[in-house]
Amino acid sequence: MVRRAVGRRVAGLAVALVASTSACSSPAGKTIDPHQLVTSLLTTLHRQRPTITIQAACPSGIPPKVGATFTCSVSLDGVAVAYAVQISGVSNSGVTIASRPTEPIVDTREVAAAVTAKLAPQVAGAKVTCGEARFVQLPVRGTFTCTVSAGGQSGTLRATVQDDQGNVTFSGDATAATSPGSP
Numbered sequence: 001m002v003r004r005a006v007g008r009r010v011a012g013l014a015v016a017l018v019a020s021t022s023a024c025s026s027p028a029g030k031t032i033d034p035h036q037l038v039t040s041l042l043t044t045l046h047r048q049r050p051t052i053t054i055q056a057a058c059p060s061g062i063p064p065k066v067g068a069t070f071t072c073s074v075s076l077d078g079v080a081v082a083y084a085v086q087i088s089g090v091s092n093s094g095v096t097i098a099s100r101p102t103e104p105i106v107d108t109r110e111v112a113a114a115v116t117a118k119l120a121p122q123v124a125g126a127k128v129t130c131g132e133a134r135f136v137q138l139p140v141r142g143t144f145t146c147t148v149s150a151g152g153q154s155g156t157l158r159a160t161v162q163d164d165q166g167n168v169t170f171s172g173d174a175t176a177a178t179s180p181g182s183p
Helices: 034-048 108-119
Strands: 003-010 019-023 054-057 069-076 079-091 094-101 105-107 127-129 135-137 143-150 153-161 168-173
Touching (some): 108 127
Antiparallel strands (some): 054 069, 079 094, 105 135, 153 168
């Protein structure tokens, strides 16, 4: 078995960026219509990732006050994640919201593809999988594992989330990952 520390970062999911959208208040004007919040959030997320199935739910009873914050539950291709939402503006036509994941979201397919691409010149037929879920939401310094296999051998890489954007670094014992350098 060969032990390699792999240090190059792999960008996480693009939805980690702050997004602003508008949502209308309820007819009574005392709370924000949660359906409008969901629509605004979904519009932003679909713009960022049009091929992913996305669902969301936001709480009711949110006052239309600048600075009010709450959490919406989001499903990305069936994986539950959470988004922090803050009211950033209030006008007669509604409210403006800013949203971001409560913790970094990593696209495990993108991570596996980056590792595979890095290994391809040195390890023919390397296959990398990073679990069954398409996305993982973890805190900074949270970890998940990827399995590397080639030529009948396999090993494990530990991916560690480095920052709020979902960048990861790797370390581990992966027999198939025998090349120096980093993905």
